[in-house]
Amino acid sequence: MTATISTGYAAGIDVAATVARCREQLPGPADLILAFVGGKHDPEAALAALRASFGDIPLAGGSAAGAIAGGGTGVGTGGFGYSGLEIGIIAFSGPDVTPKILTNRDLLESEEAAGQALGRAVRAQAAPGSAVLILFDSVAASAPLRLHPASRIMAGFHAALDGLPLHVIGGGLLTDINLSDGWMFDGHAIAKHAMTALVFPPGLHAATAILHGCRPVSSFFEITRVEGAEVLELDGQPALTVIERTLGLELGTTSGQQLSLVATLGQKQGDPFAPFDENNYVNRLILQADPARGSITLFEPDFSIGTRVQIMSRDNALMLESVTQGIADLEAGLHGECAFGLYIDCAGRASVMTGAETEEADLVLRTLKPGFPFIGFYSGVEIAPFAGDYSRPLDWTGVLTVFQRTA
Incomplete structure (x- = not known):
């Protein structure tokens, strides 16, 4: 079976039509879908549309303040936006590239305990050095606003790994830039106060750049x-x-x-x-x-x-300089076949928040110019390796990861 990774991107008011446009950009069936759905779309309608287009396969991802997609081989029209109507999809097909989904739904009881439970599950499934993507519902309560702290999640997660070296990236899911709400796909259904870990096969190696500002x-x-x-x-x-x-x-x-x-x-x-x-x-x-x-x-x-x-x-000029230099440094270290790219972009870096004349996500797309599938989403918190094998939450960053195939 040929392993494929492909992406689709579209924006529109009608969620079913928007998902269908994404599906048209993909070359064939998928074993797993990772979807980032703009927060103006109803989650149950989005789930129904994804099921209609892709069938009863595992679903990961969830709400996003916006989505980003690059041009290149296997990619759709590309673009970016944070109107709340964007949908970005990445489809995995074949055991050599398809990640395993592990889920925990206990964030409301204790973020650290939930992180430990997820960490134990990951430790039982992951090989040393594996790439892991963690996604979680950012908003614990909206009135008054309270977030699920990623630092507590990651403290529990790393404690449970017991020293297992992994390349962990991740982000918090939001419905919009104003932190109004969040929701996610837990593999099969819509979930609140939940988190997932996507454990990638050992044949995919991850390299990450953290873009600051x-x-x-x-x-x-x-x-x-x-x-x-x-x-x-x-x-x-x-x-x-x-x-x-x-x-x-x-x-x-x-x-x-x-x-x-x-x-x-x-x-x-x-x-x-x-x-x-x-x-x-x-x-x-x-x-x-x-x-x-x-x-x-x-x-x-x-x-x-x-x-x-x-x-x-917060320095807009430094932010854009960091994008340019960070991408150059990352590309200089890429030597294998690039399978796909993922960008986890703080929603606060959008120009509507910063007042910057240049959209940071647009600069990423123009500077990286990938010839491989590339998708991203606007997040609440970003998680990336910061010192050694320890990954921690970061604010006002862009976490750019390129996955390469290993021999």
């Missing part, structure tokens, strides 16, 4: 008071006051959304006095601010008392 605009501050993801004090002062003063904003007038558009908190890895290198930073987006408490709430609760951080400016 923030630079420090402050010296180091020490977190002196924190409650979960809510940072209350930096150097003994209200965190919101410190950030607004550093950025030159008028105190008390800045909403969390405005702050999230211009700044992050960054933790520098390694030597704190080493020259600036964006690849040494783990940045955390600001989810909301509370002027009454003088606090900010981050996307992840993994900073603690004593953590040294810097205020980071």
